[in-house]
Amino acid sequence: MPIFLTSTLLFIAALIIIYWIHNQYHLDIIVTPAPPPDHAPLISICIPARNEENNIRNCVESALAQDYPNLEVIVLDDRSTDSTLTQLNEIASRDSRLLPISGLNLPEGWAGKPHALFQASAVARGEWLCFVDADTFLEANAISSCYAKAIETNADMFTTMNEQILGSFWEKVVMPLVMTALSVGFSPRKVNDPNRRDAIANGQFILIRRIVYDAIGGHERVKDQIVEDKAISEQVKWSGHRLIVADGSRVIRTRMYTSLASMWEGWTKNIYLGLSGHPTMLLLGAFGAILALLAALFLPVWPLLGVLWLVKGGSWLAIGVIIKSLTVWGALLYARAKVAQGMGISPLYAWTTPLGAGVFAAMMLVSAWKVISGQGVTWRGRRYHQV
Secondary structure: OHHHHHHHHHHHHHHHHHHHHOOOOOOOOEOOOOOOOOOOOOEEEEEEEOOOOOOHHHHHHHHHOOOOOOEEEEEEEOOOOOOHHHHHHHHHOOOOOEEEEEOOOOOOOOOHHHHHHHHHHHHOOOOEEEEEOOOEEEOOOHHHHHHHHHHHOOOOEEEEEOEEOOOOHHHHHHHHHHHHHHHHHOOHHHHHOOOOOOOOOOOOEEEEEHHHHHHOOHHHHHOOOOOHHHHHHHHHHHOOOOEEEEEOOOOEEEOOOOOHHHHHHHHHHHHHHHHOOOHHHHHHHHHHHHHHHHHHHHHHHHHHHHHHHHHOOOHHHHHHHHHHHHHHHHHHHHHHHHHHHHOOOOHHHHHHHHHHHHHHHHHHHHHHHHHHHOOOEEEOOEEEOOO
């Protein structure tokens, strides 16, 4: 009976947690395709690039292919050692709207990406600045559509959650779980509520009024922040300006990582920076790691324990444990299949949830250890310690 009661409590808790986790992602504002505006102020697309030879051509050419009639594209080559700058110069020779800039050495006290965007914005002439990551690709109507939605929502800073391109096996296993975890940590509805302090931005695409950018001090204000997008969103919202996060998946696509190794480096960096300096977030991270470990280790074993108990004479109590464990599995697989379909991959990847949860738990634990031990993180060949 104690085993049966414990199983019942786990059954109830598991269903509540599965439902809660998968009902936090509410992107009520959706970017829909829109034609170019009649009044089109100059928009400066600023792209930071460090060793992006595999992405930069597609990224820049998608920016230059916009139907928005009044834009310039500025790419800051951040001391790349590959063919990034060569490709940029070749494209610029064919299209005068592209301005490639060779970045300066990283000064003391600056993180790489804020310094790159600081340099790009210094030469930008637009009434609006549009920060786009080099691994992000715009549909031809992306700028027109996002600008229209920004005006419609009275946004001073407008950022989007984009379609994630998932190519490799490990991307399809891990990325859906990471995106679900992010939706728990940052609610779009709270971010879009001007009466709350919640602030987040996606550095893959940010559209901001130049006058607001200058008023908050630009990237110089957040110069030591590796997760500069969140830091600058906080400066915007906490200064009383309008911050909007929207669903941009219809017009913007991103390929964040292409392998397990690159995901490991990127997400341990992001998780580390999210946990460091925030005791509450560290506790939340520990809770998330525990849930992930339970999903990775206990869930697959739960029905087997029921079967083993039944074989050893557990009678109807063991059958009850088996039914409850399989019900939880069914609820989890249904929820993960919906997430997979929403991210454009086969719902069969729901079956890899324990594997993905194990990798995610490992990333959480490694990041927490780096916070506690003060080891810091390496990103793009540079070593950072969050103060």
